Amino acid sequence: MASLKDMRVRIASTKATQKITKAMQMVAASKLRRAQSAAEAARPYAEKMDAVISNIASAAAGSPGAPALLAGTGRDQVHLLLVCTGERGLSGAFNSSIVRLARERALSLIGQGKEVKIFCVGRKGYEQLRRTFEKNIVEHVDLRSVRQLGFVNAEDIAKKVLARFDAGEFDVCTLFYSRFKSVISQIPTAQQVIPLVVEAPAANAGPPTSYEYEPEEDEILTRLLPRNLAVQIFRALLENNASFYGAQMSAMDNATRNAGEMIRKQTLVYNRTRQAQITKELIEIISGAEAAV
Secondary structure, rough: OOOOOHHHHHHHHHHHHHHHHHHHHHHHHHHHHHHHHHHHHHHHHHHHHHHHHHHHHHHOOOOOOOHHHHOOOOOEEEEEEEEOOOOOOOOHHHHHHHHHHHHHHHHHHHOOOOOOEEEOOOOHHHHHHHHHHHHHEEEEEOOOHHHHOHHHHHHHHHHHHHHHHHOOOOEEEEEEEEEEEEOOOOEEEEEEOOOOOOOOOOOOOOOOOOOOOOOOOHHHHHHHHHHHHHHHHHHHHHHHHHHHHHHHHHHHHHHHHHHHHHHHHHHHHHHHHHHHHHHHHHHHHHHHHHHHH
């Protein structure tokens, strides 16, 4: 059995850990508000961009001059998985849930005889994926030095992806990230971004509105599609940022509660051990006094 001194040290260590997790929870809560606002503000723009491009793309459907980002390469053999995760841990299952979704997709594609390439954004996803798919990872972007995410960061990633697409290195690109829903709920999401998936209008939506474009649809799409890729990546980065702080806040709250429960149990054992030791010493003193009489 551990000595009273060892127990006191253990209790003090647990209390110090509890203070750290409580502080991290408060920091995550303060950063979450800003990150959540940024993610929610980006959603309408990204969704409207999708809607506009879908409308233009439906008018240009079947056109021989349709951009490759919309029409694709005509093949479905090489897949690029653009996996966006966090740079830090201590956030529960946030990073591992995104990696799990990407890993399942990669294994499914490989099982179908497809070639898989992985583009990692974020240190944690890279560290987890390279254990299994080190030969499949073609690029890794580290954002640890970025203090505040900006559209320029998404543009840089989009340019790297587009350069590989223009070089004919892949046929399909799927973006993986975590969509923020609430502090206790983040949804791992897979979104195909190349070629762009154009959703068909709902059956009860009525006849589509007809527009005349200047310049022609193909030329507009050639300009809009690369920007849309950057917009969707930027949205994913913002959603990830909010999801990270939400997951970290929840994880640190659980860790603080667990530390409190551990302190309670350790204190109870310490008090019982101390009481037993005092009782033993009293018995020895009384026994010695009686023997001396």
